Each structure stands twice: as C-alpha cells, then as structure tokens.
Amino acid sequence: MHDPRLLAKPPVCRLGCLVLVRNQRGDVLLVDPDYMDGLILPGGAGKANEPPHRSAARHLHAQTGITLRLSHIAAVDYNPADRYLERLSLVYDGGTVRDVTLNVLSQKRSGLLGARFVPVRELKNHMAPSQAARVTEALAGHTLPALLHGQRPD
Template identity: 70%
Template sequence: MRDPRLLAKPPVCRLGCLVLVRNPCGDVLLVDPDYMDGLILPGGAARPNEPPHEAAARHLLATTGIARRLSHVLAVDFTPADRYLERLNLVFDGGTVDTDRLTIPPQHRSGLLGAHFVPEKQLPAVMAPAQAARAAEALTNRAIPLLLHGQRA
C-alpha cells in the first residue's frame, strides 16, 4: 500500500554522477570547468529519475568523447547543503583509456577549459580538498556493483 504522505513532498537531494578514468600509466582524468577553480572528475548531475550510471556515462561521453558502460561504484560521498542543495556523489569506475581518445567539445558548449591526465600524487595540488579526497578514496577502493531494484545495472 502506498502512503500518499511519502510522495507529497519528497526530500530534495541532488545526485552527482562522477567517473574515475585512468590512462595506461595510472594517471587520473580530470576536467577543467570554466565555472569553478580547480580540476574535477568528469561527470555531473543526474536528471530526475535518471539512473546514476546512465547519467555518469552521458556526462563522460559529452565532455570527453569516452563511451563507457558503467556498472561499479568506487566511492559514495555525501555533501551537506551549503550554497547548493545537499548532494550525494557516486564515483564510478571508468577503467583505463588511451589519451588519444579524448574529444573535448568547445568551451561554449561544454563549459570546460580542457581535460588532463594528472598523476595521482599531484591530485591535491590541482583539486579542491574535498574533490581530491573523493578521488583519492575512489582510487583505493575496490569496486562494488550498482544495483537497480535489486538487479545489477
């Protein structure tokens, strides 16, 4: 039985869907958005009712030209509300790619200044502290499968 009170005013929480991609040397792919300081993992917000693995794959393809089927999560990061709404960030395992496969769209379409593979040890120098901590945690974790209604994504 559905309780209409549960659907009357659902909680508001943004879902960030990020991807950790490495090159054969183990460097991490980061994008350089024009709307913030520092580099970040590629990805973005899910649309309403969009499965997170599909949102992450959509953003990865749109910003880097890399097509991936994403099914495993490396890290989950909850960020409390500050100047934005609270958000839950999922970091997906994007595997390894060759650097010649990157296709960065023009800044006026993507909002990106570029993309770079960065050695793991340099992440704290080029990312905001919370972003670098999220990436570092994802690098050390073993991937777990994403489930949608109890089935693997």
C-alpha cells in the same frame, strides 16, 4: 502498496554522478569547468528518474567524448548543505582507457575549458582538498556493484 505521503514532499538532495577514469600510467582524467576554479572528475547532476549509471555515462560522453559502460561504484561521498544543497555523489569506476583518447579530449566542449590526465601525486595541486580526497578514496580499489531495482543494469 502506494502511500502518497512518501512522494508528497521529497527531500531536497542532489545526486552527483561522477566517473573515475585512468590512463595506462594510472593518471586520473579531470575536467576543467568554466564555472569554477580547479579541476574535477567528469560527471554532473542526475536528472529525475534517470538511473545514476546512465547519468554518469551521459555526462562523461558530453564532457570528454568517451563512451563507457559503468557498472561499479568506487566511492560514495555525502556533502551536507552549506553553500550548496545537500548532495550525494556516486563515483563510478570507469577503468583504464588508452592514451589515444587524448585526441578526443582536445576538442572544446560546452561549459569546459578542457580535460586532461593528471598524475595521482599532483591531484592536490589541481583540485579542491575535498575533491582530491574523494578521488584518493575512489582509487583505493574497492568497488560495489551498481544495481537498478536489485539487478545489475545492462
């Protein structure tokens, strides 16, 4: 049964679709956006009706040139409204990529100053505290399957 009241005024909450990618040494891939200080995980906001795993993969490819199939969530982070709108961020586990990927990362991308792998012990030196804490939790190794209408997406 369709109830129009459910869609009359949807809540204002942004969905962040991020990707945790590591190299063979366990370093974490971070991007350096030109619109803020510090490094962050690759990713961005999901579009309306875009499945979050596809949004995360789209942003990862646009920002780094890396194409991955994302199927598991490594962390979910809720940020209440403060300077920005309320936000729910899904961190997808992008697994491990070969160092050969560094050639792709050196290419200049729109909106980014660059991308690089950072050793885990140095994350707090390159990221805002909340961003570094999010990555640390995502690195804990616990994942959940990402479902689309109750099914694993292709």
